[in-house]
Amino acid sequence: MYTLEELKEITHNCRKCRLSKGRTNVVFGQGNPKAHIMFIGEGPGRDEDLRGEAFVGAAGKLLTKAIEAIGLKREDVFIANIVKCRPPNNRNPQEDEIQSCIPYLRWQVKLIKPKIIVCLGSIAAKNIIDKNLKITRQRGEWIEKKGYKIMPTFHPAALLRDESKKKPFWEDFKEIKKEYEKTV
Numbered sequence: 785m786y787t788l789e790e791l792k793e794i795t796h797n798c799r800k801c802r803l804s805k806g807r808t809n810v811v812f813g814q815g816n817p818k819a820h821i822m823f824i825g826e827g828p829g830r831d832e833d834l835r836g837e838a839f840v841g842a843a844g845k846l847l848t849k850a851i852e853a854i855g856l857k858r859e860d861v862f863i864a865n866i867v868k869c870r871p872p873n874n875r876n877p878q879e880d881e882i883q884s885c886i887p888y889l890r891w892q893v894k895l896i897k898p899k900i901i902v903c904l905g906s907i908a909a910k911n912i913i914d915k916n917l918k919i920t921r922q923r924g925e926w927i928e929k930k931g932y933k934i935m936p937t938f939h940p941a942a943l944l945r946d947e948s949k950k951k952p953f954w955e956d957f958k959e960i961k962k963e964y965e966k967t968v
């Protein structure tokens with residue numbers, strides 16, 4: 785079994801899919817390697833690709849606020865994505881890219897062993913919970929899978945495009961806070 789650092793090294797040399805060709809940096813994800821809660825997004829954007837860190841752009845600022853609203857700091861949690869290299873022009877990651885990359889994320893989850901996983905947006909939720917999941921219908925619902933408590937909610941970038949998603953997003957974070965305090 786590799787350590788998280790060794791796994792990071794492996795992903796930095798990954799050439800399994802076409803996204804590796806366009807990347808500046810592999811965005812492994814960052815945070816507390818023993819985090820009780822993990823946040824999983826879709827894939828790196830421009831800022832993340834340049835910095836090599838997940839959620840450091842505009843959506844990241846909003847995620848930071850939400851993490852602080854549950855009484856935590858970014859360093860307390862672990863933040864990662866479904867794919868570790870930026871899709872060109874921020875398009876959605878394609879199915880074969882996801883299938884190449886997701887074993888790394890599963891591996892990270894096994895090493896970190898969080899109690900709670902929050903899926904940010906439809907791509908994360910579909911690939912972690914259920915391919916047929918409808919984010920607008922199922923956000924805010926807890927799902928138990930393999931001993932993890934998992935909640936899908938909106939992607940913070942979606943809130944920046946659509947104001948009406950703000951209220952449900954913050955409501956979901958209130959539930960996440962409750963569950964975190966109960967579980968941890």
Ligand code: URA
Nearest residue numbers: 825826827828838839
């Ligand atoms: N959007 C994501 O899904 N992930 C990031 O790391 C940044 C923006």
